[in-house]
Structure formats: structure tokens, C-alpha cells
Amino acid sequence: MSAEVKPVDTLDLRGVLCPMNFVKTKLKLESMQKGEVLEVILDSGEPIQNVPKSIKEEGHKIIDVKKEEDHFRLLVEKGE
């Protein structure tokens, strides 16, 4: 399923620290329509420990996750 989903945009948050990485994700998602998908690239360690749960808490859905070397590539579907 995830292979066919086309993200409308990509945020490369490698090197961006908590909580700015989440704030940037949140601001981007706010500019999008419900159901649209954003690709987010996060470092492992703190960013991947924190950002996905915050995304979930705000009512968005993580529909795909790929691990690549020392970072993760997430597809986030905007919720309400």
C-alpha cells in the first residue's frame, strides 16, 4: 500500500534536534489537507524515540516506516 502513496512533500529533519523536528513536522502538516501524506526523515536516537509518538498524539497516522542506515523515513498521513 505504502509504495503507491505519493507524499506531497518531504521534510529532511536529519540534524534537527528535539523538539524543533516535531515543531517543523507539525507546522508542515498544518499547511496540508486531511488525508495528504508527508514524508519525514528523522535521525535514530532521540528524534525517532520522540517524534512518532508526538505525531500520533496529535491525531496523525504513520503509514510507513523505513530504516535507512542511521535514520528513518516515515510517511505521515494528516489526520483531523
Next chain:
Amino acid sequence: MDRFIEDKTTRVEVSLDGETKKLDFGELKTGGFIKQRQRDLFTVRLRCPGGRVPTDKLIEISKIAHKYSKKGVIHLSFRQSIEILYVDYKDFPELVKELEAIGWKVASCGPRVRVPTACGGCEYNPNGLTDTQALAKMVDEKFFGTPTHHKFKISFSGCPIDCARTREMDLGFQGVVEPEWEEPPCTGCTICAEACKEGAIESDPDTGKPIYYPDKCIYCGDCIRACPTGAWRAKRYGHLVRIGGKHGRWPMEAVEVALFVPDEKVPEVIEKTIEWYMANGMRGERIGKTLERVGVEKYLEFMKDVFGDNVLEAKEAACQQK
């Protein structure tokens, strides 16, 4: 101790409106009046369970503090209460009357159950697993001021980060959640292994799916919150119960005695623990010392029916006390 006005005397002569009256501290039924080094001046410690104060009350408290503090200052105590500093003891009756009028109370001192402390907990802290604020309120209503052999401090932390430092309390309740994994929704994304800071989850090298090591798990729930698919879920919530901690000059670390104790058992745990302490402790002895002297296993034996399956092994508990 002679600074402790409620123990020194219960009646003090006070001149009020030109008349001499007896000020009866016994009648005030509180001990939250603490002598300062300055002559005639006291600190009045207010009762703020869990450190929570509604803003409308705070405005009224501010007015009262502003009126009665000779220096116009309050202090936020280490146990989350508001202390009005530099209060002249002759103003006590008026001050107490004004506090009563807004429905606010003074804290306790001495050998009894103190105002419970609590972190934000699950009401608004993202890590919170238990409703610490509601529990602190309940304890304050039910147990505040209960006489004990020495001070008895209770606190509630919402999760294993333990901001309310349950390890240093006579009796502490720390929120825990037991994670449970179900294969079907799991996509093998490995986020849970990254999210677990305790090394309790490893990713299977082939599938990416989690391998769980319960021995390392501290029941924080980070895996549950991080998992995008809901494959990790909460099996049950409860409290890790710690007993016998204190700080001060000679800190003692509390012993862990029970795990996953549900909210509704908390009052019974407190009640029976105080009962055991009153039967086994000595005047002036903190419960941690009583446990050392009498033995944790004796306490656990007494608590058998309360803790039930939630009890932690006496051997384990004793080892942790070192």
C-alpha cells in the same frame, strides 16, 4: 523542636482589638505555622495537595499573603506548598478566618501524614500513566493529618521518570504499564526497539519485529506510544509501590514491594501500611527504620491480602534495600 509552636504550647496570649484573648492552636487543628528566626514571625504553610491550586483561589491567596506577609513574599516549598512568610502570630486568627472564607486550609507538621505530593501525571503530561493529581487529592481528603510515629510522606509519580521522587518517600506510588505485543498489525518497522531506552526490545534481524526481554522492562510504555500500528498495547496499568524512603541528613532509598497495584487498592495500601507502622514502629522512627529493624518480610506478610499477586518477592525487596 521548641520552635514548633503547636508542641510548645496550645495557648498563647494575644492582644486583639485592645482586648487580651487566648489564641488556641489546638483549635486551629493544624501545625502549618512554623517559627521563623525573626522574633514573633512565622511561616504559614498552606495545604496544596499535588501542588495544584485553582487560579481563582490563587488570586485570593495572593491577596491574603500580600496583606499578612510583613515582607510581601511567599515561598514555594519543596513539597509543593505555598508558604506565606513573615506572618506575625498575632494575625493568625484573622489570617485563618480569611483562608477559611475562601475555603483554603493550612498544612500539617510533625509526626503525621503530610500533604501528599504529585507530578502532573496522565491528566496532561505525555508520559503520565496514572492520574496522580486525583490520587493526591483523595489521599489528602482521606488521610491528611493521621497521627504516625514520625512524619509520613506520600507521593505519586505518573511514570518511571519519577519526578515526584517516590524513592525518597515513606510511601510512594509510581505509575507503570505492562506492554503487550500482538503480531498481526506489526510491520517490523523497528521503531519500538529504538524507542525503548532500557534495551528491553531488540529487533529481529530478519523481520524487524520486536523481541521483548521482560527482565529489563521498567514498564514506561514508550514502546506503546511510539508504535505506529498499535501492535504494542497496554495490558494493564497500575502502581509500583515503594516504601521506607526518606531524604534529610541520612537518606534512605525506598524498597519496592508491589507492582501493578490498581488505583482502587491505593487507599487500602495506605491504611494497612499505617496500621502496620503504628503496631511495629517506635515513636520518632521513620517507617524505613522500622522496616530495617523488624524486617521487610514481616511487613509483606501483614500486607499479603492487600497486595495479593501484586507483591514483589521479599527476598528481592530486601536485596534492593542492600
